[in-house]
Amino acid sequence: MQDKLEQVADTILEEANSILEYTFTFSEEISISFKGLLFVVIALIVTAFVLKLLRRFITRKIPANDKVKFVSVFSYIRWVVFIAIFLVAMDASGVNVTAIFAASAVLLIGVGLALQTLFQDIISGIFILVDQSVHVGDIIELEGKVGRVLDIRLRTTRAVTIDNKVLVIPNHLYLTNILFNWTENGTETRESVNVGVAYGSDVALVKTILLTTAKNHKTILKHPIPKVLFTDFAESSLNFKLIFTLNDSFETRFVQSDLRFEIDKKFKENGITIPFPQRDVHVFQNKI
Secondary structure, three states: OHHHHHHHHHHHHHHHHHHHOOEEEOOOOOEEEHHHHHHHHHHHHHHHHHHHHHHHHHHOOOOHHHHHHHHHHHHHHHHHHHHHHHHHHHHHOOOOHHHHHHHOHHHHHHHHHHOHHHHHHHHHHHHHHHHOOOOOOOEEEEOOEEEEEEEEOOOEEEEEOOOOOEEEEEOOHHHHOOEEEOOOOOOOEEEEEEEEEOOOOOHHHHHHHHHHHHHOOOOOOOOOOOEEEEEEEOOOOEEEEEEEEEOOHHHHHHHHHHHHHHHHHHHHHOOOOOOOOOOOOOOOOOOO
């Protein structure tokens, strides 16, 4: 009975060994055994487990905001580590990695060109997270588009515009374009409204009307106080600029519209005219 059991065990071991030694052949130079394939899979699983423990260990005392940034950067580093471990495990399993690279050289060049912009976006995303030039909640202007940042990811930044439309911004644009961060120095921003009045108007009264209109608007901050600049003696008008401060830049165009309505009303009540461009045309008649 014992001999039969030993024979069965030997048979099972031989079958298992034959399975493990079974080789997948892709070409004359590229092949891998089932045992080697298992080794690669186990190596990747162990790497994922170790990286997870490492991330938890590093982030256990990091503040919540910084933890989100670190996790984003770590996710990129994790894929680099996975690729490195995969190649090392394949080489340790007897696979000719050099032959794989040589066989897929053209494909790798094509993939590299296709992924060029992707890697630019990822690297730019890391710079943004580390440099902290842009934060969630900031109001930014890029290529003439203005939005409030909702989310910063490794490849893209998402922002919502004044019209409640979502902008998906590739991160590499931050490196190739000039970025205006409206709220880098705080949430308060200085805005303005330009207006021109006819020559001969009472400029002191114009100033009073503009300041009163700004001070009476509930959204405009009382400090710093609104100011009026006499900007120019133009061709057809005396030009003024009303400067005021807001706590929310997204309200700018609505506040400017309210001010223009009120300024136009007050000017009409006080006999102040907003001129339009005028030209004198002289007609000369030739006598024959």
